Amino acid sequence: MGEMEQLRKEAESLKDQITAARKAVADATLPDTVSSTAVVGRVQLKTRKTLRGHLAKIYAMHWATDAKLCVSASQDGKLIVWDTLTTNKVNAIPLKSSWVMTCAYAPSGNMVACGGLDNMCSIYNLKGKDGNVKVMRELAAHTGYLSCCRFLSDSEIITSSGDCTCLLWDIETGTQKTTFAGHLGDCMSLAVPGDFKTFVSGACDFTAKLWDIRDSNCTHTFSGHESDVNAIAFFPNGNAVITGSDDATCKLFDLRSDQELITYQDSSIMCGVTSIAPSLSGRLILAGYDDFNVNIWDSLKAERVGVLAGHDNRVSCIGVSTDGMACCTGSWDSFLPSFSFKGQDNVMRLCKQNKQQYL
Amino acid sequence: MPCLSKVIPSIPHENTSSNFIKWLTRLSGQMERVVVSMQDPDMGVKLRNQRLLITVIPHAMTGNDIVEWLMQKFSVCDEEALHVGNLLVKFGYIYPLKEPRVLTLRPDETPYRFQTPYYWTSTRWPASELDYAIYLAKKNIRKQGELIEHEKESYNMLHKRINHTWDFVVMQAREQLRASKQRRKADRIVLECQEQAYWLVNRPPPGMMDVLDQGPERKNILNSRVQLVVPTCVCVCVCVCSFVKYCEQYQPHDPIMQGCLPSNPWITDDAMYWTINSDSVAVPTKLRVERWSFSFVELLSDPMGQRELMAYLEKEFSAENLCFWQACEDLRHGENSKIPSKVDEIYKQFLAPGATRWVNIDSKTMEKTLQGIKQPHRFVLDDAQMHIYFLMKKVMSTDLHGGTCVFPFMRRQRHSSPSPAMLTQTGEDDGKTKHHGTGNV
Numbered sequence: 191m192g193e194m195e196q197l198r199k200e201a202e203s204l205k206d207q208i209t210a211a212r213k214a215v216a217d218a219t220l221p222d223t224v225s226s227t228a229v230v231g232r233v234q235l236k237t238r239k240t241l242r243g244h245l246a247k248i249y250a251m252h253w254a255t256d257a258k259l260c261v262s263a264s265q266d267g268k269l270i271v272w273d274t275l276t277t278n279k280v281n282a283i284p285l286k287s288s289w290v291m292t293c294a295y296a297p298s299g300n301m302v303a304c305g306g307l308d309n310m311c312s313i314y315n316l317k318g319k320d321g322n323v324k325v326m327r328e329l330a331a332h333t334g335y336l337s338c339c340r341f342l343s344d345s346e347i348i349t350s351s352g353d354c355t356c357l358l359w360d361i362e363t364g365t366q367k368t369t370f371a372g373h374l375g376d377c378m379s380l381a382v383p384g385d386f387k388t389f390v391s392g393a394c395d396f397t398a399k400l401w402d403i404r405d406s407n408c409t410h411t412f413s414g415h416e417s418d419v420n421a422i423a424f425f426p427n428g429n430a431v432i433t434g435s436d437d438a439t440c441k442l443f444d445l446r447s448d449q450e451l452i453t454y455q456d457s458s459i460m461c462g463v464t465s466i467a468p469s470l471s472g473r474l475i476l477a478g479y480d481d482f483n484v485n486i487w488d489s490l491k492a493e494r495v496g497v498l499a500g501h502d503n504r505v506s507c508i509g510v511s512t513d514g515m516a517c518c519t520g521s522w523d524s525f526l527p528s529f530s531f532k533g534q535d536n537v538m539r540l541c542k543q544n545k546q547q548y549l
Numbered sequence: 550m551p552c553l554s555k556v557i558p559s560i561p562h563e564n565t566s567s568n569f570i571k572w573l574t575r576l577s578g579q580m581e582r583v584v585v586s587m588q589d590p591d592m593g594v595k596l597r598n599q600r601l602l603i604t605v606i607p608h609a610m611t612g613n614d615i616v617e618w619l620m621q622k623f624s625v626c627d628e629e630a631l632h633v634g635n636l637l638v639k640f641g642y643i644y645p646l647k648e649p650r651v652l653t654l655r656p657d658e659t660p661y662r663f664q665t666p667y668y669w670t671s672t673r674w675p676a677s678e679l680d681y682a683i684y685l686a687k688k689n690i691r692k693q694g695e696l697i698e699h700e701k702e703s704y705n706m707l708h709k710r711i712n713h714t715w716d717f718v719v720m721q722a723r724e725q726l727r728a729s730k731q732r733r734k735a736d737r738i739v740l741e742c743q744e745q746a747y748w749l750v751n752r753p754p755p756g757m758m759d760v761l762d763q764g765p766e767r768k769n770i771l772n773s774r775v776q777l778v779v780p781t782c783v784c785v786c787v788c789v790c791s792f793v794k795y796c797e798q799y800q801p802h803d804p805i806m807q808g809c810l811p812s813n814p815w816i817t818d819d820a821m822y823w824t825i826n827s828d829s830v831a832v833p834t835k836l837r838v839e840r841w842s843f844s845f846v847e848l849l850s851d852p853m854g855q856r857e858l859m860a861y862l863e864k865e866f867s868a869e870n871l872c873f874w875q876a877c878e879d880l881r882h883g884e885n886s887k888i889p890s891k892v893d894e895i896y897k898q899f900l901a902p903g904a905t906r907w908v909n910i911d912s913k914t915m916e917k918t919l920q921g922i923k924q925p926h927r928f929v930l931d932d933a934q935m936h937i938y939f940l941m942k943k944v945m946s947t948d949l950h951g952g953t954c955v956f957p958f959m960r961r962q963r964h965s966s967p968s969p970a971m972l973t974q975t976g977e978d979d980g981k982t983k984h985h986g987t988g989n990v
Contacts, residue, residue: 203581207666214667217728218786224793233805238815258823275814343882360885384850386882404928427795429788444792446783471799472792473806490796513826515804516815 212449220442220451224490230473233486233496235517241272243279246288248520249306250338250507254295257511261302262520263293269304271316274518283314283323296341301326301361303347305336311349313361327364331357338379342386342403350377356391358403368406372399378420383428390431392419398433400445412443414450421466421477425489432489434463434477442489454487456494465507470514478505484519577640577670583633584642587618588663594618599646599660604735609646609662612655631656640670644746652749662739668747676751679718682707684748686722699754713939724787731786802840810836828852845942849874858945867944869906870937873899877934881927892925900933910936 246266253260259280261271267288271281289307296302305311311329318324334353341347342358346367350356356377358368375394382389388409392398398419400410417436424431425442430451434440439455440463454475461480468475468489475487476498484505486496503522510517587593599609612634619630634654637643638661645651646660654661685704688695696704708715729737753759800806804813814820825834833853841848841857848854855871862868876899880891899908900918910918914932921929 200578203585203666207669210666214665215784217732217784218789220785220789220792223786223789227793227797230806275818275820345882345884362884362886384846404931425792426799427791429791444785444788447785447788449785451785451789469803469805471796471803471806473796473800473803490793513804514802515809515813515822 208448212447215447216449220490221492227490229491229493230488230495233474235486235496235498237500238516239274239277241270241274241277241518243270243282244268247503247522248506249291250293250304251509251518251520252293252295253509253511253518254299255297255512256299257513257515259295259299260509260511260518261293261295262507263290263304263306265290269293269302269314271302274516281316281323285312286325292336292338294339294341294347296344298344300344301341303339303341305339305349307335309333309335309351309353311336311339311347311359313347327361329357329359329361329364329366331366334376337377340380340382340389342382348380348382348389348403350380350391352376354393354395356380356389356401358406368403370399370401370406370408372408372411373397375418378418379422381423381431383424385428390422390424392422392433392435394418396435398422398431398443400431410443410445410448412441412450414441414443414453415439417462420462420464423466423468426468426470426472432466432468432475434466436462438462438479440466440475440477440487452489452492454489454492456485459485464505465519467508467510467517469510476508476510476517478508478519480504482521484508580637580640580642581669584637584663586622587615601646601738604738606646606660606662606735606739609660612657612659612661615643615654615661616656627656639750641668641746641750642670644742644749646742650742650745650749652746652753662742664746665743668743670750676748678707678711679714681748681752682711682715682718683721683725684744686718687726690719690722690726697754703752713936713943721783721787724790725784728784728786798843802836833857845938845945858941862941869899869908870941872906873908874934874937874941877930877937880930881934885927888927889925892922892929895930896922908933908937909940 241262244262244264244266245268246264248262248264251260251262258273258275259271260274261269263269263285265288267285267290269281269283269285269290270279271283272278273280283302285304287306287308287310290304291306293302293304300317301313301315303311303313309330309332311332312325313327313329314323315326316323329347329349332349332351332353332355334351337350337352339347339349345361347359347361348356349359354371354373354375354377356370357366358370359365360367370391373391373393373395375396377391377393380389380391387404388400388402390398390400396413396415396417396419398412398415399408400412401407402409412431412433415433415435415437419433419435421434422431429445431443431445432440433443438459438461439453441450441454442452443449444451454477459479459481463477463479465478466475467477473489474495475489476484477487478484482499482501482503482505484498485494486498487493488495498519501519501521501523505519505521507520508517594610594614596608596610599606615634615637616627616630619625619633620627623630623633625633631654634643638645638654639652641652642664643654643661644664646662681703685696685700685707688700689704711718729740732740809822811821811825812819814822824830826837830853837851837853841851841854848858855875859868859871862871873895876891876895880888880895883891896904898904898906900910900915900922901907910933914936918930918933
């Protein structure tokens with residue numbers, strides 16, 4: 191046989207082997223196993239704060255590790271660092287390019303980063319000597335738009351791009367260190383787990399990939415979605431990945447058994463998922479949709495247990511603070527309401543001040 | 550008509566590892582093509598159900614069928630067909646169903662089955678030590694005394710060599726045994742046969758020909774061979790249970806599920822919760838300490854947890870381990886330009902013979918590390934750091950299987966802290982009424 195034909199057959203046989211291996215360990219399904227787990231019950235959230243200040247669509251937000259500050263990026267050309275409890279703006283950073291699509295807060299709290307259609311990742315030092323926030327580095331090497339970025343530390347950052355690759359950068363020298371290539375479509379989002387040894391990326395080739403940062407290999411590829419994977423996050427124990435896609439579903443992929451465990455879908459939901467975040471214990475998954483809502487899913491039973499309907503336009507980003515106490519959503523209606531969680535006792539509390547807040 | 554010599558490539562003349570690997574790859578590729586065509590529903594070997602005592606095993610074939618099919622397919626005499634069939638059995642593509650399980654093809658009514666691709670040589674070679682340990686542990690747990698002599702030796706040797714992951718091995722073995730009990734008997738028998746056949750090929754008893762043996766000098770290369778394609782999968786059952794357990798364990802710590810005490814700052818605008826949980830607080834809350842007990846990782850992720858651990862280790866005169874671990878973390882996440890000087894500093898303090906804070910690393914890892922630091926990079930101390938991490942974890946924890954690490958100093962904390970959050974921990978009702986009382990408009 192010709193070599194091409196041979197390689198094709200080998201690839202097919204490898205795919206079969208992977209499927210067989212996954213099947214070999216598929217001795218249970220998530221729904222069966224959790225049938226005896228207690229139900230969550232209705233989850234109700236209330237808007238506690240609304241962060242006003244952006245003049246155009248908000249594309250991204252990211253919490254700082256102290257669970258009080260967060261950064262948001264909007265296409266009005268501003269990066270704003272908020273003190274969410276007081277709703278004060280700590281920094282309002284003007285950007286060179288207003289077409290920003292992502293932002294990130296460094297774990298140390300010393301830096302923020304953003305990027306977008308300028309194909310660059312700009313890093314800003316928040317703790318400069320004279321108090322001014324200045325551009326520290328401009329990381330340029332991508333040939334496509336910057337869709338997401340996440341800091342590993344003050345020295346390293348990972349970016350994902352519309353050029354189908356992810357890059358690991360050395361911030362000090364401003365150079366790229368590793369390229370993670372393998373996706374066949376625009377990389378839309380990425381997520382980093384607590385140990386910073388791996389990361390996952392979701393792309394427009396309908397798959398999610400897990401990469402080893404040290405070896406730059408793709409160790410797992412998860413398929414199953416029928417459209418672009420827009421949002422991705424790690425389950426808090428680091429052993430699973432949750433994804434949100436334009437096919438209106440979210441999925442949970444388990445890393446150790448290398449397969450999809452559960453899909454979060456409902457026949458009444460027909461629009462794409464734009465953003466996703468798990469609660470601290472992982473029992474709840476919050477997902478933002480194109481229909482202006484945020485749906486709250488019971489991650490184990492795959493049932494919808496709540497809805498946040500406080501936006502007047504598509505929900506573009508969502509984040510749960512590191513202590514799990516509050517969730518912040520950003521939207522194309524240019525508000526960033528911060529919701530906190532009530533318990534299951536439905537005591538009606540009037541929300542604070544602002545007349546436009548959702549009760 | 551395919552010629553037999555094209556099916557089986559000849560063994561390489563030059564006795565080197567890379568040649569062996571190339572040969573094995575080509576051979577297994579060829580064998581797989583044969584085996585795949587043997588399983589063709591129309592043109593393949595006739596399969597039938599095989600009765601084993603009271604259980605019926607599907608998709609089995611006799612030795613006779615195999616030989617006849619090979620004779621017909623390759624137009625060869627029965628001797629050559631038997632030879633090829635034997636190779637297929639020896640390399641693990643076909644396995645015998647009945648005892649005694651010997652890797653030979655008998656041209657009679659002896660039943661055989663095709664090995665699942667999961668266990669093919671091309672996908673799972675070289676066999677992983679961890680997998681073998683789990684297999685032996687399963688055998689040992691299932692029936693005491695079931696391990697034969699050479700398996701007993703291997704078991705003891707592995708127990709010494711990978712001692713730091715032995716709890717994981719036992720846990721895996723138990724979980725796999727539990728999962729298999731829930732299967733249909735026929736499936737269980739088949740899976741056991743498949744696994745046993747795989748290990749017969751990859752860890753043959755002494756006296757049996759080891760087809761995968763590369764000779765003494767090749768064994769060094771074995772360690773560096775990248776295990777590719779199919780990752781080691783864990784049973785879905787185990788994974789699912791771990792998620793359920795995680796959610797249950799962390800539920801009291803998840804404000805959305807169970808609120809938080811003294812109050813959620815977002816609801817009451819009272820930042821007391823953050824104050825009593827800050828890094829610089831004198832006494833940790835009960836919930837915080839409980840979280841440290843979930844896993845060693847939790848303890849290390851909390852700066853206060855690290856401080857407590859350091860204080861404890863200092864009393865036990867083994868603080869250098871945590872210092873070393875912290876230095877490795879700093880290296881891994883720090884600036885690129887500082888890497889050579891940091892590695893040098895770490896060597897002087899922790900690794901050099903006679904160093905003031907010498908850490909106890911096994912000789913193999915030490916050798917590899919000392920070799921690696923000649924060309925320092927961010928991950929050069931990963932192995933050593935992992936070793937010390939497991940050492941600390943083992944020393945500190947009393948009950949790993951249940952997922953709880955109980956540290957002596959934590960027991961003391963639980964009873965003595967006067968923090969308000971801890972006092973109200975005992976009753977959720979207390980917390981709720983408190984909420985009601987402070988409800989504001």
